[in-house]
Amino acid sequence: MDYALYLKAVVLGIVEGLTEFLPISSTGHLILAGQLLGATDERWNVFNIVIQTGAMLAVVWEYRSRFFKVDVALYRNLIVAFIPAAVLGLLFSKLIKSYLFHAVPVALAFIVGGVIILLVERNPQRDARVVAAKDMTWLDALKVGIAQCFALIPGTSRSGATIIGGMLFGLSRQAATEFSFFLAVPTLVAAGLYDLWKNRGLLSAADVPIFGIGSIAAFVSAFVVVRWLIRYVATHDFKPFAWYRIAFGVVVLMTAYFGWVEWKA
Numbered sequence: 001m002d003y004a005l006y007l008k009a010v011v012l013g014i015v016e017g018l019t020e021f022l023p024i025s026s027t028g029h030l031i032l033a034g035q036l037l038g039a040t041d042e043r044w045n046v047f048n049i050v051i052q053t054g055a056m057l058a059v060v061w062e063y064r065s066r067f068f069k070v071d072v073a074l075y076r077n078l079i080v081a082f083i084p085a086a087v088l089g090l091l092f093s094k095l096i097k098s099y100l101f102h103a104v105p106v107a108l109a110f111i112v113g114g115v116i117i118l119l120v121e122r123n124p125q126r127d128a129r130v131v132a133a134k135d136m137t138w139l140d141a142l143k144v145g146i147a148q149c150f151a152l153i154p155g156t157s158r159s160g161a162t163i164i165g166g167m168l169f170g171l172s173r174q175a176a177t178e179f180s181f182f183l184a185v186p187t188l189v190a191a192g193l194y195d196l197w198k199n200r201g202l203l204s205a206a207d208v209p210i211f212g213i214g215s216i217a218a219f220v221s222a223f224v225v226v227r228w229l230i231r232y233v234a235t236h237d238f239k240p241f242a243w244y245r246i247a248f249g250v251v252v253l254m255t256a257y258f259g260w261v262e263w264k265a
Helices: 003-019 026-037 042-050 052-062 072-100 103-121 138-152 158-168 173-198 205-232 239-258
Strands: none
Touching: 003 026, 003 042, 003 052, 003 205, 026 042, 026 103, 042 052, 042 173, 042 205, 052 173, 052 205, 072 103, 072 138, 072 173, 103 158, 103 239, 138 158, 138 173, 158 173, 173 205
16 A cells, blocks of 8 residues: 555645635645645546545535525526536637646736735625625626636636626625535536546546545545635635735745746646
């Protein structure tokens, strides 16, 4: 038994769970953490996508009363919001992975995203048009879905794009955050299943324990974050996350420029 592999799986699972629902980019953190841990081959790339399902299950469990009852409006909105990123992802995933899944583009996306969050937070909401996620129309959902397309750029953050985009389109901070949680379910499940199917030839039964441990770690850490973020957004803005993004991006760029870390091209 290679305990180093299991340790990498746990660390990456925790990174995924901690960052998936915060506006700081789970994909960006996984790319950088994977390079630091030496987990960069194609199987690890599939692993990073699949363990997102573990994080997603934390949302399903937290909101199980909503997901497991017939809510036609919610299901409709999730389908509408899911479609834009799904279509663009299928069309451009190879191109994005070839040119943007590297340290410097990720760091730049961190910084740009942080600046955008600060600009949006300069004019705090007073009278949001949509107070609760249950009040969203299909058009509101479509707008959030279009915002989610920006998250195809690693380092942008799926939750950041959908929450900040939702706020710009008139959703309250709480409504945007809650709908971002919900939208993670079809988005992450579809991404995980698609990547598993596409790369099924790379995997074997020996990979199941690694994927399972990573998914469990992602579930546990994501559950903690979801519970915390629900309370946080009730009384706080996202400026701390913006400054974190900018600082983190600058540090990565400095390590690349001065050669302190040998990031792979």
